[in-house]
Amino acid sequence: MNSFSVKNVNQIFGTGTAKVHVLHDVNFEADPGSLSLIMGPSGSGKSTFLTIAGGLLTPTSGTVKVNGISYNERSKKERDALRLDSIGFVLQEYHLLPYLTIADQFKLVDKVKPNGNLSPDELDDVLETLGIKSLLNKYPAELSGGQQQRVAIARALYPNPAIILADEPTAALDSSRVSVVAALLKNLAVKHNKAVVVVTHDARLIESADHLYEMSDGYLSVKEPVNNY
Amino acid sequence: MFLALKELKKEKIRSGLIVTMIVLIGYLIFILTSLALGLAQQNTDAINSWGGNRIALNSNSNVDMRQSFLTKDEVGTLSNKESLIGETSIVAKAKSHKQLAAVFVGLKSNEFIYKNIDLDSGRNVKDTHEIVADTAFRLEGYKLGSKVKLNDDKQKFTIVGFTKKAKMNVAPVVYGQLDTWQSLRDITGGPIASAIISKDSKYDNIHKGVKTYDKQQVIDKLPGYQAQTTTFIIMIGFLMVISLIIIAVFLYILTMQKLPNYAVLRVQGIPSKVLVMATIAQSFLLVITGLIVATLLTTATALVIPASVPMAFDIPVLGAVGAGLLVMAMIGGLIPIKSVLSVDPVSVIGG
Numbered sequence: 053m054n055s056f057s058v059k060n061v062n063q064i065f066g067t068g069t070a071k072v073h074v075l076h077d078v079n080f081e082a083d084p085g086s087l088s089l090i091m092g093p094s095g096s097g098k099s100t101f102l103t104i105a106g107g108l109l110t111p112t113s114g115t116v117k118v119n120g121i122s123y124n125e126r127s128k129k130e131r132d133a134l135r136l137d138s139i140g141f142v143l144q145e146y147h148l149l150p151y152l153t154i155a156d157q158f159k160l161v162d163k164v165k166p167n168g169n170l171s172p173d174e175l176d177d178v179l180e181t182l183g184i185k186s187l188l189n190k191y192p193a194e195l196s197g198g199q200q201q202r203v204a205i206a207r208a209l210y211p212n213p214a215i216i217l218a219d220e221p222t223a224a225l226d227s228s229r230v231s232v233v234a235a236l237l238k239n240l241a242v243k244h245n246k247a248v249v250v251v252t253h254d255a256r257l258i259e260s261a262d263h264l265y266e267m268s269d270g271y272l273s274v275k276e277p278v279n280n281y
Numbered sequence: 282m283f284l285a286l287k288e289l290k291k292e293k294i295r296s297g298l299i300v301t302m303i304v305l306i307g308y309l310i311f312i313l314t315s316l317a318l319g320l321a322q323q324n325t326d327a328i329n330s331w332g333g334n335r336i337a338l339n340s341n342s343n344v345d346m347r348q349s350f351l352t353k354d355e356v357g358t359l360s361n362k363e364s365l366i367g368e369t370s371i372v373a374k375a376k377s378h379k380q381l382a383a384v385f386v387g388l389k390s391n392e393f394i395y396k397n398i399d400l401d402s403g404r405n406v407k408d409t410h411e412i413v414a415d416t417a418f419r420l421e422g423y424k425l426g427s428k429v430k431l432n433d434d435k436q437k438f439t440i441v442g443f444t445k446k447a448k449m450n451v452a453p454v455v456y457g458q459l460d461t462w463q464s465l466r467d468i469t470g471g472p473i474a475s476a477i478i479s480k481d482s483k484y485d486n487i488h489k490g491v492k493t494y495d496k497q498q499v500i501d502k503l504p505g506y507q508a509q510t511t512t513f514i515i516m517i518g519f520l521m522v523i524s525l526i527i528i529a530v531f532l533y534i535l536t537m538q539k540l541p542n543y544a545v546l547r548v549q550g551i552p553s554k555v556l557v558m559a560t561i562a563q564s565f566l567l568v569i570t571g572l573i574v575a576t577l578l579t580t581a582t583a584l585v586i587p588a589s590v591p592m593a594f595d596i597p598v599l600g601a602v603g604a605g606l607l608v609m610a611m612i613g614g615l616i617p618i619k620s621v622l623s624v625d626p627v628s629v630i631g632g
Contacts, residue, residue: 099630102630103627103630106548106630108548108626108627108630109627129552131550132547132550132551132552133550134550135548135549135550136549136550136551137550139550140549141545141548141549143545143548143629143630145541145545145629146545147541147542147544147545147629148542149284149539149542149546150291150542151287151288151290151291151292152284152287152291156287159283160283160284160546160551163283163555164551164552164555191291207549208549211549219630
């Protein structure tokens with residue numbers, strides 16, 4: 053069974069002459085252990101896809117299943133719990149809580165979800181890999197934009213989700229960090245058997261991807277092989 | 282509570298400013314309440330100390346004991362639950378002492394009010410030339426044995442005792458004999474008292490020209506009492522509402538600034554309940570800190586305030602006022618909750 057599947061999803065905003073068909077019969081699957089990259093220009097529907105995939109928006113038609121169960125069969129509260137347990141979001145804007153130290157950003161997750169998070173050793177590994185281990189006692193305002201983004205990535209990984217949805221995770225990172233993050237996402241997919249879905253227009257991530265898709269005017273198509281993109 | 286505590290710790294200046302506002306409002310409310318209580322007590326201490334429940338007055342006195350005169354026939358037969366009093370305004374003066382405006386209350390030595398006078402020092406009145414004065418006289422330098430003239434009366438009265446908390450209409454009370462009251466009012470052989478005070482809550486004098494009231498009705502008609510009390514209640518009420526508005530505005534602004542962060546937390550599946558509780562806990566911590574500091578300031582004020590200032594620090598009343606302030610602040614803290622609940626996680630997806 054796929055960790056994550058999207059079937060015949062259509063998304064229409066507005067009505068009448070203001071009607072905009074943003075997604076057209078989108079089908080997508082992500083298996084554990086794979087890194088899927090969805091690329092496309094701004095306005096192509098990538099973010100809408102991610103919003104629907106994360107259960108934040110109910111599509112006009114079609115179904116999204118996580119661990120075999122459709123979002124339509126879950127209440128809002130259950131969707132919240134699902135996102136907390138099974139879906140890690142890495143966002144373009146990192147929005148760390150300004151009054152929490154980096155260590156406290158993880159403690160907050162512990163307060164809400166006491167079990168199933170990364171162990172201290174696993175978190176240590178993630179922080180070391182991202183190069184932010186020495187920043188635990190600092191506040192977000194004391195970090196550079198790139199450092200904050202890496203903290204946001206670590207925070208998304210901390211609940212140990214089965215699926216990771218990333219929205220332009222490397223937008224604020226320099227090239228050396230992009231390869232580190234790409235390796236980390238790939239490592240999460242392969243070593244930790246997670247389904248990683250990255251929405252981006254950063255071509256530097258292509259070589260890490262197992263599956264490559266292109267979103268264009270709301271249509272999602274498969275692009276193979278990866279290194280020919 | 283975790284989020285609230287962390288935010289207060291990090292944002293010390295911002296939290297300090299809000300707490301300072303709450304301290305000032307809380308302190309002002311506590312001091313105003315103490316003043317209101319003090320003034321109310323100085324209006325009613327004497328009446329309350331008598332222990333009566335019902336008061337019979339001349340029906341044409343406009344519920345004012347000083348304007349009431351009762352004849353022997355109007356008084357009728359009294360039980361041991363009733364006391365007569367004769368009340369009149371006086372000016373007390375003595376050589377090398379400040380003149381004091383006071384209220385003279387004449388009593389009969391075989392009745393319960395006389396017997397219940399709570400003496401601070403000295404003894405009770407035994408003849409017509411003796412008086413027991415409120416301790417306000419002592420603060421002005423009068424002593425046991427001081428000779429005092431009352432109004433233009435040529436007779437001198439000796440202070441034989443002092444009693445605490447004997448004030449009526451914010452003036453100190455001077456207790457003497459009922460005969461002395463008649464002499465001061467120049468009605469010897471006429472009316473025998475101003476009022477009948479009864480401990481019996483069902484007492485009703487049915488004689489013509491007499492009307493019986495509950496104690497509170499008489500207190501409410503004391504000159505200026507209602508206006509004073511109402512003014513303070515309105516001031517305290519307004520301050521409560523102002524505190525609600527200030528807390529609500531501060532928390533609303535703080536919450537609005539955090540909504541993008543909250544949206545990310547919502548994306549990550551942090552329940553709205555956690556964010557709502559953080560907002561409520563934050564307002565609770567700010568207000569409780571402010572109230573604790575305000576209480577300390579009020580306590581310090583109580584220790585240094587001169588005895589002549591009419592303030593009463595009644596812990597149950599101040600506690601109730603503090604609780605009221607806390608409730609108002611919590612209501613203020615609920616206003617931004619709607620924004621927290623309606624935060625749209627979708628807003629942080631995409632560029």
